[in-house]
Amino acid sequence: MATHLDLEEQEQLDQLKHFWNTYGTLITWAVLLVAGAFVAWNGWQYFQRSKAAQAAVLFDEVERSAQAGDTARVERAFNDMKARFERTPYAQQAGLAAAKAQHEKGNAEAARASLGWVAEHAVDPGYQAIARLRLASELLDAKAYDEALKQLAAGFPKEFEPLVADRKGDIYLLQGKRDEARAEYQKAWTAFPSDAGYRRLVEIKLNAVGVDPKSLLATAPATVSSVKTQP
Numbered sequence: 001m002a003t004h005l006d007l008e009e010q011e012q013l014d015q016l017k018h019f020w021n022t023y024g025t026l027i028t029w030a031v032l033l034v035a036g037a038f039v040a041w042n043g044w045q046y047f048q049r050s051k052a053a054q055a056a057v058l059f060d061e062v063e064r065s066a067q068a069g070d071t072a073r074v075e076r077a078f079n080d081m082k083a084r085f086e087r088t089p090y091a092q093q094a095g096l097a098a099a100k101a102q103h104e105k106g107n108a109e110a111a112r113a114s115l116g117w118v119a120e121h122a123v124d125p126g127y128q129a130i131a132r133l134r135l136a137s138e139l140l141d142a143k144a145y146d147e148a149l150k151q152l153a154a155g156f157p158k159e160f161e162p163l164v165a166d167r168k169g170d171i172y173l174l175q176g177k178r179d180e181a182r183a184e185y186q187k188a189w190t191a192f193p194s195d196a197g198y199r200r201l202v203e204i205k206l207n208a209v210g211v212d213p214k215s216l217l218a219t220a221p222a223t224v225s226s227v228k229t230q231p
Contacts, residue, residue, distance in 0.1 A: 055090035066101035162191035
């Protein structure tokens with residue numbers, strides 16, 4: 001009886017050896033790949049959290065420097081942010097903050113460069129739209145009307161369209177193109193919700209180009225929609 005069991009055990013052992021010799025390497029690599037993927041995933045998550053934390057620290061430096069009016073420190077921190085954390089939302093916010101600080105200090109060229117970077121590199125379409133609108137305003141102030149219109153010709157999220165139309169109207173008016181300005185102001189006024197404060201400013205512009213906003217009521221939106229009014 002013992003001999004019979006020994007033979008069975010030996011047969012099972014031989015089968016196990018054969019199976020392992022055939023598939024052992026494959027199984028080992030499969031286990032290693034799964035373990036490696038798990039380790040890599042955890043490492044990636046840690047890296048992303050660490051990266052976000054470092055980007056947040058740099059963004060805080062940009063904000064504090066901007067509040068202090070130290071544009072040199074703002075630019076250093078923003079340049080560091082671009083080099084190390086280009087694809088993070090913090091870099092996009094830092095670009096907008098840097099441009100604002102530079103504009104307030106009268107450095108229009110630097111402000112345009114910061115806004116241009118955000119417009120080109122922003123991942124978030126909202127930040128990209130804000131950058132393009134502000135850049136168009138900077139270019140308008142510099143009388144670079146064609147360049148400003150190019151910025152506004154890019155695709156914008158729907159909620160920004162009234163602001164884009166209003167900005168186009170300003171450019172056309174300064175170019176002496178009253179008909180084009182009138183059409184853009186009408187488009188902006190019609191798209192803004194009736195309770196939007198910005199709409200009243202567009203009304204003044206419409207009056208300036210000879211349009212009574214009351215004549216547009218038939219095409220105005222009946223319900224309040226979400227429109228950002230501070231690009």
